Amino acid sequence: MSERARHWPYLAPLLAALLIWVYGPLAGTVVLSFLRWNLTSGPAAFAGLANYRALPLSLAIALWKRPGRAASGYRCLLFIPLVLAPVATAISWQFALNPLQGIVHTMSAAVGVPAPNLLGDPRTALWIIDLITSGKMIALNILLFGAALGAIDPCALEAARIEGATETQVTWHVVIPQVRRTIAALGMLTAVYGGQWSFTSIAVLTQGGPLNSTDNIYYLIYTYGFTYFDIGRAAAASAGTSP
Amino acid sequence: MIATAVCLLAPPALAVLGSFKPANMLYDADPLPVRPTLANYRVAITDFPIGQLIGSTFVVAAGVMTLQLAVATLAAYAIVRFRTRAGNLLLLGGTAAILVPAQALLVPQFLMISHLGWLNSYTGLIVPQLSGAGVALVLLRQHVRDIPASLIEAAVLDGASSWRTLRHVVLPLLRPALAAVGTLVFINTWNEYLWPLIATPGGSPGTIQTGLALFLNAEGANPGPLLAAATVSALPVLIGYLFTARRVTGAFMHSGIG
Numbered sequence: 001m002s003e004r005a006r007h008w009p010y011l012a013p014l015l016a017a018l019l020i021w022v023y024g025p026l027a028g029t030v031v032l033s034f035l036r037w038n039l040t041s042g043p044a045a046f047a048g049l050a051n052y053r054a055l056p057l058s059l060a061i062a063l064w065k066r067p068g069r070a071a072s073g074y075r076c077l078l079f080i081p082l083v084l085a086p087v088a089t090a091i092s093w094q095f096a097l098n099p100l101q102g103i104v105h106t107m108s109a110a111v112g113v114p115a116p117n118l119l120g121d122p123r124t125a126l127w128i129i130d131l132i133t134s135g136k137m138i139a140l141n142i143l144l145f146g147a148a149l150g151a152i153d154p155c156a157l158e159a160a161r162i163e164g165a166t167e168t169q170v171t172w173h174v175v176i177p178q179v180r181r182t183i184a185a186l187g188m189l190t191a192v193y194g195g196q197w198s199f200t201s202i203a204v205l206t207q208g209g210p211l212n213s214t215d216n217i218y219y220l221i222y223t224y225g226f227t228y229f230d231i232g233r234a235a236a237a238s239a240g241t242s243p
Numbered sequence: 244m245i246a247t248a249v250c251l252l253a254p255p256a257l258a259v260l261g262s263f264k265p266a267n268m269l270y271d272a273d274p275l276p277v278r279p280t281l282a283n284y285r286v287a288i289t290d291f292p293i294g295q296l297i298g299s300t301f302v303v304a305a306g307v308m309t310l311q312l313a314v315a316t317l318a319a320y321a322i323v324r325f326r327t328r329a330g331n332l333l334l335l336g337g338t339a340a341i342l343v344p345a346q347a348l349l350v351p352q353f354l355m356i357s358h359l360g361w362l363n364s365y366t367g368l369i370v371p372q373l374s375g376a377g378v379a380l381v382l383l384r385q386h387v388r389d390i391p392a393s394l395i396e397a398a399v400l401d402g403a404s405s406w407r408t409l410r411h412v413v414l415p416l417l418r419p420a421l422a423a424v425g426t427l428v429f430i431n432t433w434n435e436y437l438w439p440l441i442a443t444p445g446g447s448p449g450t451i452q453t454g455l456a457l458f459l460n461a462e463g464a465n466p467g468p469l470l471a472a473a474t475v476s477a478l479p480v481l482i483g484y485l486f487t488a489r490r491v492t493g494a495f496m497h498s499g500i501g
Contacts, residue, residue, distance in 0.1 A: 006325065006405060007321040007324075007325040007327050007329065007330060008329075009317075010317040010318060010320055010321030010405075011317075011318050011321050011322075011329060011330060011333050013313070013314040013317055013318070014314040014315060014317065014318035014333060014337065014376060014380065015318075015333055015336075017310075017314050017373040017374070017376055018333075018336055018337060018340055018374075018376070018377070020373075021348070021352065021370075021371050021373050021374040022340045022343055022348065022374045022377075023336070023340075024351070024355075025347075025348040025350075025351035025352050025355070025374075026343060026347060026348060026351075028350070028351030028354070029347055029348065029350060029351055077252065078251075079484070080252060080255070080481070080484075081251055081252070081255075083430050083434075083480055083481065083484045084255060084434075084477050084480075084481065085433070085434045085451070085452060085455075085473075085476050085477045085480065086434055086436055086452070087436055087452045087455045087456050087459075087473070087476070088255070088258075088455065088473035088474070088476050088477045089254075089255060091258065091455070091459060091469060091470070091473045092254040092255045092257065092258030092259075092470070092473060093254045095254070095257065095258050095261060095466055095470060096253070096254040096257050096258070097254075098466075103253075103257060131250075131251075135251040138251070188342075189342075195344075196344050196345065196346060199346070199436075199437060200436045200437070200452075203436070203440075203456070204456055204459065218344065218346040221346045221347075221349060221350075222346065222349070222437070
């Protein structure tokens with residue numbers, strides 16, 4: 001076998017896997033979506049996304065500037081939402097937010113106000129879904145920011161400090177410029193994953209309700225395709241999600 | 244910093260503590276179980292095939308992990324070793340695949356496995372999850388690239404074939420990275436809810452996440468055993484994560500993402 005052809009046995013399995021299970025279905029989704037595309041008549045679909053980016057960046061920088069046992073313990077804690085089973089997490093939130101008996105009920109009773117039904121109120125339900133999803137997002141962002149920060153030369157920080165820069169100046173003028181690309185990449189990743197990761201919370205806690213307030217495009221695809229069995233419409237919604 | 248941690252971790256912590264409380268004290272103001280009991284766990288185990296669910300989820304997670312590591316390691320090695328245009332294109336395709344949302348592929352994937360007769364089977368649960376192999380590829384390629392080229396060249400000079408070089412030089416050095424990436428894939432698959440929901444309309448082989456959601460619908464009014472079941476479902480992953488946390492973060496540190 002020639003040198004050029006020798007790489008094929010190694011590349012072929014992954015190539016086949018991606019073609020069959022990613023790019024094939026993606027093309028299928030686009031084709032199916034043309035079978036029926038009056039999605040515009042459906043309910044307004046949006047990915048409920050808060051801006052998760054600023055918080056993890058400041059946390060990651062704080063953790064990285066002061067290495068030690070406390071920082072690594074704290075980092076370990078923050079990663080828990082990322083690995084915790086999403087259905088179990090959703091169940092625990094439902095338990096805590098139960099308006100008749102949960103911790104929210106106990107706390108409101110202590111203050112003397114009626115307990116809010118946070119998951120049953122169209123004005124607050126999306127915020128709760130966002131909060132649960134942002135727990136995972138914060139963990140992922142800290143993980144990846146940590147990776148980017150690890151590549152910065154600590155000497156640059158020392159030099160800035162010796163020249164009399166304040167900690168805020170060090171952060172803004174030395175650290176941030178070096179991780180700018182990561183910030184941009186993570187912004188995109190957060191936007192793509194945020195809507196997807198909220199799926200389990202929506203499916204378990206609200207099913208898109210109350211009054212469609214927590215519906216997002218990913219949950220919509222699922223309900224069209226697998227609750228109403230309208231494959232064409234589900235595919236049309238899917239085609240809209242691919243970057 | 245502390246407020247963030249408290250806010251995000253309080254509900255899961257309350258749930259774990261609550262799972263040890265007797266039913267009549269479940270919603271007491273005191274978050275600690277004053278009279279701890281295992282009654283909820285007993286109900287969860289008898290009413291809910293939890294051992295069976297954990298077993299089948301383990302099979303699925305181990306299967307997905309093995310398949311993804313196998314195809315990604317082979318490709319990562321060839322991309323670094325041969326540096327061909329096909330390899331670079333595959334790397335690009337694998338990276339782009341990370342950005343395709345799973346939900347966008349759902350309908351065609353479902354139609355494919357139902358045509359193949361893979362619904363309600365381990366094959367149907369495991370093989371389509373190869374679509375997530377992009378992450379493994381990106382992480383492993385970086386680690387293969389970190390292996391000194393002189394080691395590989397030495398093996399080639401000794402007359403080793405590319406396959407022998409992979410097995411006897413690259414794989415032993417790659418072992419820590421494989422463990423870290425494997426852990427990551429395993430945890431993600433263990434926590435996967437959407438695909439098992441779609442691929443097993445008959446509910447068998449059930450995975451722990453879909454089983455838990457069914458249990459929620461059946462026992463919603465009886466939260467004690469539900470909390471116990473949720474705790475049991477999260478435990479294996481949490482323990483696994485605590486033992487490998489440093490390796491998993493290390494794999495990302497080396498990934499060069501960003």
